[in-house]
Amino acid sequence: MSMRIEATVLERDVDVSLEVAAGETVAILGPNGAGKSTVLAAIAGVLRPDSGRATLGDDVLFDLSSAAWRPAHARGVALLAQDPLLFPHLSVVDNVAFGPRSAGRTRSQSRSTAATWLEAVDAADLADRRPSELSGGQAQRIAVARALAAEPRLLMLDEPMAALDITVVPAVRQLLRRVLADRTAVIVTHDVLDALLLADRVVVMEGGRIVEQGPTREVLERPRSAFGASIAGLNLVRGRVDGGAVRTPEGLVVSGLSDEDLAPDATALAVFSPSAVSIFVQRPTGSPRNVIAATVTELEPRGAQVRVRAGAISADVTAPVVAELDLAPGTGVFLAVKASEVAIYGA
């Protein structure tokens, strides 16, 4: 079910044209106030743009040139927000059954649908709880189940993990990965990892306009917009699973942590931030960490920090460190990163 929107919202200075192919997940990245949530609101039917047109499959969601407007409840577009917003007066199972009930299903039919979806998000045991008795991560799982139980033709997620405790983010991200596969979806996020792991395509918004879009890896590796550049640069090492590590065809081995059960030899991605990388001139000894020998190729000052590129890996260090180690293009260095700072995902 493909989605297409062209819309202008004068009050928020938003003017976008966006397309999502059937079964595709598009991530919208961008700084605060870029107009990402406004786009979602217009698609959901919660906000009325000043002009434009949107379609979902063969249905016209709105066409303001002819004043056509399909109300939110008739769009088949579910919106999952930062807060789970579970109805506090309903039990978990009744929250999930809300969509089917609204679609006219009987109480028992709706409940059994709800049970299926609770099972799918690994929350069947929470069915009889009240939302007030749930943790943040549990509540967001239920919210996912509730959105899916409504059988939306388009699923939209507005920073679904921004309000979660950092410790439960990986598990919820795993769940979303499962849920979004082959589903037409739009996810608004701040986090590059979300874009990388959940989206097929990335759209970068700045100042109410789409400034860049393309396949996720392409945008992250060769950003053309300022925001794309600021979030890109995450270290990605692609290879095959080897124990608790990823082994590249070139023989580089990076150990890390994973929440998934990864089959040996499966394709996987080791991801870590440049700020987690330390630089040494002599091979460090002792503590258990990944050490990679490399040659400095580029120094890029970024405010108080300097981004040191050494082949495919980047490290962020302070200027005094650069001076002390006398780093320059051509210097041979050892890059070290703790295994606990590396996340491994199946790819």
Place this chain on the structure above:
Amino acid sequence: MKRLALIVAALLTLAGCSQPDVPERDSDSAPQKTLTVFAAASLQGAFTEIGKRFEDDTHGVKVKFNFAGSADLVAQIEQGAPADVFASADAANMTKAMDADLIGGQAQDFATNTLEIATPPGNPADIESLKDLSDPDVKVVLCASQVPCGAAAAKVEKVTGVDIKPVSEEQSVTDVLGKVISGEADAGLVYVTDVKAAGSKVHGVPFRDAGRVVNTYPVAAVRHAKDESLAAYFVDYLARPDAQSVLAAFGFGKP
């Protein structure tokens, strides 16, 4: 100088100061006296006029009035309100005051009042007699039997044998008149004096047996009045031709 004194007096009055120290116009060196009269609400028009004449006659006595329902007045005096004279709209409330030991001296009847039918202007329901009020299609409002005008109405029904089924039994004459003036009710039974006071807003229909139920207004000095002789003087004053002519002008009968 005189003018200045007047201005000062006015200012003092405005400022809420008591006035006894301000010299009298007639250079009478006696301090000004105040007489407080608690009187039934139906007496408001007549007593305001009588009060003026009394002030003129007594050279500077100031008469203050408190008009309310007779039962309210008894309750107020009982709670220690500063009354010198109590004029009741019926004997029952005067008896109540006497039983409560609130009255000094004798009560004297100074006026009477009888009932009259009041209808909206133009008399839309064509009320001509008391008997017309028993027609179930006629909306009649009476005073509740707990208040003097209602007690009088009940007596009228008893002596004439006319059975009135009111749509409402109001708290006071004012409430009965309100319903009649607004046209909600076709007729009400109130005092002759009330019909007179309402002027053109209501139409009065006298009825034959009205004279058989006469309501008497007694007046008495209150025990512990500030100036008992002045209070007694006011009580006597009401019997004088001067006061009686004012009462007659407002529709009251002689005792």
Place this chain on the structure above:
Amino acid sequence: MPRWVLLPAALGAAFIVLPLAALATRVEWTHFFALISSDSSQAALWLSLRTSAASTVLCVVLGVPMALVLARTSFRGQSFVRSIVLLPLVLPPVVGGIALLYTFGRKGLLGETIDVLGLQIAFSTTAVVIAQTFVALPFMVVSLEGTLRTAGERYEVVAATLGARPTTVLRRVTLPLVLPGLAAGAVLSFARALGEFGATITFAGSLEGVTRTLPLEIYLQRETDPDAAVALSLLLVVVAVLVIGLVRGARSSAP
């Protein structure tokens, strides 16, 4: 909070509790049950409970949509409309009664229409319910609008994107969420209707079993039987406390 706040707070509490306590001390306990179980008292109490319940239902039926419109829409002149809706809160009830008279009365704005429909509002129990609803409705609107605004629209948006039609959203999300505000509004409305006096006596009249509610009965009993008035006053206080207490209890025991 500074500690000195406790002193004026305690004074304020005493200011409310003391008169109620004083009322209790004046009750003739030996005759209390005889006084409150007289036919007229029973009729007044039963009428008050019935009419207040009916007004509360009307307040819910009319007040919930009004609160929704005020809280969930914006239109030109909305704050003006809100002020008008809240006017009965500050209006003397007597003024409300007069206004109702000129609206629903025989000679009123809608009088002829009502007449054509064959309805009789004046001097009927319906008039009492109308008067009570008029003064109580703003309590429902104020209470509920506040709760609606606090609750916000986020849950309603979620419900809509899950496919719920506006009526379903109202029934299954909005109303359950604001139930505490709705209950508070209903209790306030009931209590206000129970205490309503001025608009009722002006608009509906006073007839035992038909329009004479408990407050009117108390006011009338004061004329002849102050003991009965005090006993009934206490009864009214007890009923009001019971109503508020019951609802509080029901709310705090709810999950």
